[in-house]
Amino acid sequence: MRWFIYLGINMELTKLKGVGEKTAEHFAKLDLYTTEDLLKHYPRSYDIYNEPVTIKTLEDLDEESAIEGVVCKSPDIFGSGKIKILSAKLKDMDGTIFEVVFFNMPYLKASLKLGARYVFRGKFKIKGNHYCLEQPKIFTLAKYNELKGAMMPIYPLTKGLSNNMMLKCISQVLDINKDYLEPEFIPSWVREKYELAEHNFAIQNIHFPKEFDDYIKARHRLAFEEFFLFILATLSLKSTKESNPNNFHIKRLKEVDEFLNNLPFKLTNAQLRTLDEVRSDLTGDRTMSRLIQGDVGSGKTIVATISLLEVALNGYQGAMMVPTEVLAI
DSSP states (O other), X not given: OOOSOOOSOOOBGXXXXXXXXXXXXXXXXXXXXXHHHHHTOOXXXXXXXXXXXXXXXXXXXXXXXXXXXXXXXXXXXXXOXXXXXXXXXXXXXXXXXXXXXXXXXXXXXXXXXXXXXXXXEEOEEEETTEEEEESOEEEOHHHHHHHTTOEEEEOOOOTTOOHHHHHHHHHHHHHHTTTSOOOOOSOHHHHHHXXXXXXXXXXXXXXXXXXXXXXXXXXXXXXXXXXXXXXXXXXXHHHHHHTSXXXXXXXXXXXXXXXXXXXXXXXXXXXXXXXXXXXXXXXXXXXXXXXXXXXXXXXXXXXXXXXXXXXXXXXOOOOXXXXXXXXXX
16 A cells, blocks of 8 residues: 655556567566566565686685686587577686587577686586586676676566566666656655654665665665554554444353353463453454464464454354465364
8 A cells, every 4th residue: 555645757667668468467467567566576586796717716606606707618509490599618717617508599609708707697507527607697707897796686577478578667767767766655744763764765776776785775774664654554454443432232141251261271461461352352342353463373363253252142143264274174
């Protein structure tokens, strides 16, 4: 639920460059219809451009790594017809030989010149007795130095949408809205107390953080924001409901007290206090709106059960809903 006015340029995704009707249908599978929706589609993780390492220092071959290598043998091209394979031998900075393989990219042969140095990013495989990188990303040393330390977002996707498409679209939206920022809606004293970043800073840096500290600040702000808005919505709903008259006349019954006394255990003071508050609400003049919060095993279920018993013994109906079949049993 939104509790502030969005002043940015909010428009349908088909207004973005490169987004046609078919692509918009793919976005719709993720419940993304407008540019505002897109800005609220946060990354699930980040691809961090770390300092290049050597093969001997790799701890996990399944993790994407950056390796700086020198071409020590001119590339060869194999295959014919639709599939052409380019293979080149390189040596990392420790002198370990490894192979890079590219599929249907024969034009790279002109770039991978003997003695040239590059940075390759990918996941290593062991083929026979040598290390191999298949279809790695390739960077010049200068280009990789520009990217070093950057955190590239990785988004939740669906079939038909690539991460690159998501990156391009969100970059467009941020660029379009740079002069039409959302108003800050959390009071300055609250932001100061909880050390919260400004809202627009958080949106920019949850997608494209310049450094890890900016990402932490953005995540902290947006997490706080989510709970803040949820509590506001809950309080608003509670206030609205509590203004409604209680049309179900519940009386405190001795049968409920007898049930309590016959339990094989005694309720804790906190449970008794919460139960008394619920029973007071049920017998009051206004509609009850109450959330009982507690850890697993704290006694929420017994409080709910006794409350439902009192409702049922008064001639009304109640229902207990649980999230899983195991709990229902």
